[in-house]
Amino acid sequence: MGETGRRARPGPRRALSEREILDAAMRLLDGGGAEALSVRSVAAELGVAPNALYTYFASKPVLVRALVDDLLGQVGPGTLTPADDDWRGAVTRFALALRETLLAHPGAVPLLLGSGFDGPNALAGGEALLDLLVRAGLPQDTASRASYLIITYILGTVALDAAELPPGVPRPDDAARTAARRGRLAGIPADRFPRTAATADVVAGYNSTEQYLWGLTRLLDGILTGPPGRSTAS
Amino acid sequence: MGETGRRARPGPRRALSEREILDAAMRLLDGGGAEALSVRSVAAELGVAPNALYTYFASKPVLVRALVDDLLGQVGPGTLTPADDDWRGAVTRFALALRETLLAHPGAVPLLLGSGFDGPNALAGGEALLDLLVRAGLPQDTASRASYLIITYILGTVALDAAELPPGVPRPDDAARTAARRGRLAGIPADRFPRTAATADVVAGYNSTEQYLWGLTRLLDGILTGPPGRSTAS
DNA sequence: TACAAACTCTGTACAGCGTACAATTCTGGA
């Protein structure tokens, strides 16, 4: 009955699975942020001794990497393979989906940035994005650079956004976020930061989906502006 | 002799200063990355009991915030106030200076992203960038959005870059970085990631200054492309 | 059917972490 295909070795049956551990870890992460995720808390959540987890993951960093990559794998799989030729729409859908997935688990974002963006699912996402840009007609090298530019923008935005989301509570919607930020911005001294104070209404919306799309649009415009036949600019 | 202006209260003289503590902390950060920075290690570095530091900083997170903002304050102060009207050049200089400062202390980058981008020096930097864009002729709201877009790009790039820099050793130059990455990329399966494999030469240079400037150029192009008279695009 | 090898899990332990608390020492102002 080798369910996984490779169960032909001695030893008692496993009481857990990687899946259960990752789910428990994500639950803790969502409930209390990155610092609520400890080997001991995960073990307690699963009713097991702390060191039992070392059967499944060699160390905490390894667990965290798996957790982060697992999360990246949850980005809608079909988001990047559109049938039509609306590549800007496809990139936009991908950017929205990736941001949404990450912001649904803000505690995972610092872990992602600390663990690196490698891992199979990260690679697969990069490949899919790159493939889309090439199929859109961009020269291969330009597409490669552009895909990194886009990833960079998404992760930078999400990082700044997640950094100010308190753990344990559901993310408020854009209007509430902006209103709260607007209130806080009322406290900044207009004599020392006149420009910032003058545009406080815009600054308050930095974390909104609308600003996110504004930036993405500028980005894609800029990518199209570049000399299409060359791989380097200026 | 009120040196700091506010020394008119009883108690023994302080054996340390915020400056010394921040310097020691940065030394440890540079030597061993974020996990080498502990209250106890900083105290040991200064030859003092761990809890002595609590006279100067209320908690470790407070210390880290101060450290990060102090680092941001080290970005060349004049970088953003050019006399000429070459605003793209000024933004580029700023982007290069900020990246250089952060990558000189890669261990600080995860701390920055975990602590948020507020703090006086972060605010001042944002104000200066915003001011530059407004003086460049961008409408106020567009300038505000653009400044966030630029910051987002810089921090995203730096985050991905710093995540793969090992702590304790000086950062190799671009050529060495790219060569090392190129070698590692040779190991990725071309059948599962054909596009990535095909552009491995470009991918290897993702962390280079050249790619950084390519992306920044696209970004600024895109900002200029947008409808200049309106504050929202779509 | 017995056994040895392989495997999973637990109990215990260690070094390190952030920091709270009480005691000690030092200082300037009244």
Added chain:
DNA sequence: TCCAGAATTGTACGCTGTACAGAGTTTGTA
């Protein structure tokens, strides 16, 4: 001179990741 207040230390608590030894369970093989 004395006291109020500030700086520092020693001690301690609960937490962390994880190494190690042992016990229990399962398997293929003899």
